[in-house]
Amino acid sequence: MKRIVAMCVALGLFCGLALSIAPSAEAKTVIKIAGMKPEGEPETVGMHKFGEYLEKLSNGKYEVKVYPNSQLGKEDSYIDQTKRGTIQMCATGTQMSKFHPAMAMLETPMLYEDLDHAHRAMKGDTFKLITDGFAEKSGMRTMNVFPLGFRHFYTKNPVKSIDDIKGLKMRVPNIPLYTNFAKEAGISGQPMPFAEVMTSIESGAIDGGDSPLSDIASTGVYEYAPEVTKTGHILVLHSLFINDKFYKNLPEQDRKWFDEAAEMAAEDVWKLMVQADQDAEKKITAGKGKISEPTPELKKYMTEAGERSWTLFTDPNSKQHVPNAKEILESAKRYAK
Known part of the structure; x- marks a missing residue:
């Protein structure tokens, strides 16, 4: 019996030692x-x-697994997964306007003079006015905002004048913001998935489309529509979103880590955007694409078309009406130089 007791004591000491060094x-x-x-x-x-940033700030408490390139499904699918809490986070843009119409105003046509103007507006009151009430309606929280680049035209033939714009058959995302702007610019907007663009250009069903330079370069669409006109008519802005219930259940210190990591990540993207555009231009021109600036007359025409399209948000009778649209537009203008 004494031997058994001694063995138990020894085992207890060993376990205690193991726990102390684990x-x-x-x-x-x-x-x-x-x-x-x-x-x-x-x-x-x-x-x-x-x-x-999150892994570093949390000293390894959180490990972030990134699933790009629609690995977890199409945009609507992973948005729904985030809303339900199946996954914690996602990145997207104006698709969130289905929960909160004001989110579409992140990409209001011809609103920003350049990246610096947009950056100031997004760091200031404009972004707050757009996202106010989003979490309550969607079950998700907006963590930051960052650019994917200004959208520019890519076409089979050069676009040098207003007459060259009018009547163009251009692919547009099937989103009211885009279809409405195309109409105001005299463009025949053809809503279709991007996957159909190349074959549609080849068949003559469309004359081209519009995308940020990084997308034009990475997809190789310039090989089918080599004329790129830097109209910069819409700035694509995306955000990181997090399931609101998950976020609220985090300890206070952990929420601060998430907030800080999201802010630093966004600032990095704002800084790299200029270089990203330059790299995209090099790839496009090396691939026999041609990049040109619009004439002052064409730029003025696009600006006026953009401002006419704002009624989509300001008109109380519009299905996309945003109650504080005028306040948002006025706020953005205040951040111009």
Whole structure:
């Protein structure tokens, strides 16, 4: 009996020693974040940067797994997964306007003079006015905002005048913001998935479309429509979104880590955007694409078309009416130089 007691005491001492030297760090919590863009593009860079910052700030408590290039399904699917809490986070843009119409105003046509103007507006009251009430309606929280670039035309033939714009058959995303702007500009907007663009250009069903330079370069669409006109008519802005219930259940210190990581990641993307556009231009021109600036007359025409399209948000009878649209527009203008 004494021998058994001695063995138990020894075993207890051994277990105690083992526990004392075992690492006390908490198990990592895996955060899943989904997006639609491929590796190397600004959205995906922003997701990876967020992960790096969060892991560092939390001393490894959180591990972020990035699922780019629609690996977890199409945009609507991973938005729904985030809303339900199946995954914690996602990256997207104006698709969130289905929950909160004001989110579409992030990409209001011809609203920003340049990236610096947009950056000031997004760091200031404009972004707050747009996102006010979003979490309550969607079950998700907006963590930051960052650019994917200004949209420019890519066409089979050069666009040098207003007459060259009018009547063009151009692919547009099937979103009221885009179809309405195309109409105001005299363009025959053809809503279709991007996957159909190349074959539609080849068949003559469309004359081209519009995208940020990084998309034009990465997809190779310039090989089918080599004339790129830098109209910069819409700035594509995306955000990181997080399931609101998950966020609220985080300890206070952890929420601060998430907030800080998201802010730093967004600032990195704003800084790299200029270089990203320059790299895209080099790839396009090396691939026999041609890049040109619009004439002052064409730029003025596009600006006026953009401002006419704002009634989509300001008109009380519009299905996309945003109650504080005029306040948002006025706020953005105040951040111009």
